[in-house]
Amino acid sequence: MRTVVCAEPGYMVLEERDPPRCGKGEALLRIRRIGVCGTDIHAYGGNQPYFSYPRVLGHELAGEIIEVGSEGDPKLIGQRAYVIPYLHCGQCRACRTGHSNCCKRIQVIGVHRDGGMCDTLAVPLDHLVVSETLELDQLALVECMAIGAHAVRRSGLGQGELAVVTGAGPIGMGVAQFARERGARVVVVDTNPERLAFCREKLDIELTLNPNEDDIDAALKAMSDDELADVVFDATGSPAAMQAGFDLVGQAGRYVLVSIVKADISFHDPDLHRKEMTLLASRNATRADFDQVTRLMESGRLRVDAMITHRAELADVPERMPTWCAPATGVVKAMIEINDTSQQSISGALS
Template sequence: MRQIVCEAPDRMVLTEGELPPCGPGDAVVRVRRIGICGTDLHAYKGNQPFFTYPRILGHELSGEIESLGSEVSGLAVGERVSVIPYLACGACIACRKGKTNCCTSMRVLGVHIDGGMRERIVVPAAQLLSATDLTLDQAAMLEPLAIGAHAVRRSGLVAGETALVIGAGPIGLGAMAMAKARGARVIAMDLQEERLRFCQSWAGADAVVVAGPQAAADLAELTDGAYPDTVFDATGHAGSMTQAFGYTSHGGTLVYVGLVKSDISFHDPEFHKRELTLMGSRNATREDFDEVRRAIADGRVNIERYITHRAGFEEMIDRFEGWLKPESGVIKAMVEL
């Protein structure tokens, strides 16, 4: 079985591997699509927390069931599926509260354990979501969009409020799309004007702001001096995450969607003066996957334009370095098997 292994930072190799045994509650999935995300890129460059090498990357996955364990029901061989890559223990305090996305013993495919950058993968059947009504591309994109959906749901954003999403990458775009679906006014912020135009055409952003020294003044003008009710930072950049405190309204909410391998500090008097709510948003739950699935099925989210670059499995290693460059214009890269 062919597999691509990230052996160390800046080093990927194509190798042959053995398929692990399929247990009674497991399924063997023939991997057909692998989305490339910031986690993969950061791991490749050695900047990903919770990470050890060597590792098979890949957690944005869709494919077809090849075989099922003896205790599996509700799924069929040949069925198209999306993989929920967050393996929770089901027993810890977070799981007992229904917050399986932040299980104390969380294992994420492609991060804590080997992922799907291979021809076949064995996963618990409970981690599969039937996707017979979706294309393979759409099914693979449930995961990154579900992260944005989870952040929006967690924030409590409601129709009529103003949301600022900082970072126009795949996760930020998902948060924009889900915030719009809730009836919020959405402002997008990024360094690249080309990406901001995409935010307007793809996610329906109502206004855009170029990140930089003028950003706070621009936000004040767009909100009559009040600033956005909810700010989502999806950059994974410590400087941006710190500055986001100054972009949030009095009584507002700041949600960290992006993850940075660093400490974040803030000026406490400003935090208290505004009585801000600071949230972390991690991964997603099945509820978020279902919400995104409905949004794709009814046409509110266009996956064809979301995916901007493609490569075959054996081409990926040569293409990967180029996808890291801002000038490549990558929104979402997809590997096809």
């Protein structure tokens, strides 16, 4: 089968590998869609923690089940499904207390182990979710949206509170939509005018602010009787922006770091104590978050299709990846497609 390997930072190559076998408790997924996210871009750029090379990227995955192992239901064959890529041990304290998203021995598909930039992938059956309603593009975006769902749930955001989302990438767009689902007032902050326009026009975010043009502090104080934000979510992937976000949090407010960077983030301790600020990290997502995203997506309450701005076939990824990483390209979400023609040779090999 075809496999795209990130051999080292800045270098991808298309290889031929043997297709995987379907083990006990597993299913073979014919990959049809692969969303490219910030984790992939950071890994390609050499800036992703928890990472080693060479690695097959890809964890936003959707496809068709083509085989099930000895414990699987044959009725699953032929159904569309998405992948929950966080493989947890089930035994550590985090897992035992319902925090499988930060399992001590977590193995994330496409990060700690080879991922889905390939034609076929073996996946544990309990990490596949079938939907008869969602299309392949939508299925591939569930994981991305689950990150935002988890961050908002973790924040305890309430109706009427002022939520500020810094970073208008796909994760930030997901956070903004789930914050709105909670009944919060939502402000999106970014330095990219095109991203801000996208949030207003495609996602109906009423207020967006650009720190290069707007007085963020004054705008937030005007919305909050001089109290600033109840909750700030950082989805920038920028250490400087993450550090600046502390100043946007009001008294007794919460600051949720959704981004992860290979850097130290510091804060002024007296300010943290003066506000009695709560600082939270948000990592991955749980099954409850995936279930919420699936329900809302199936009901049409989440706007995800417009986020896909660029597409490529699997074989073209090594050539396209450098351009997708360039801000000037204007990528919101790139989607890798594996079409029926490219799958014909695989079907013959498996039969």
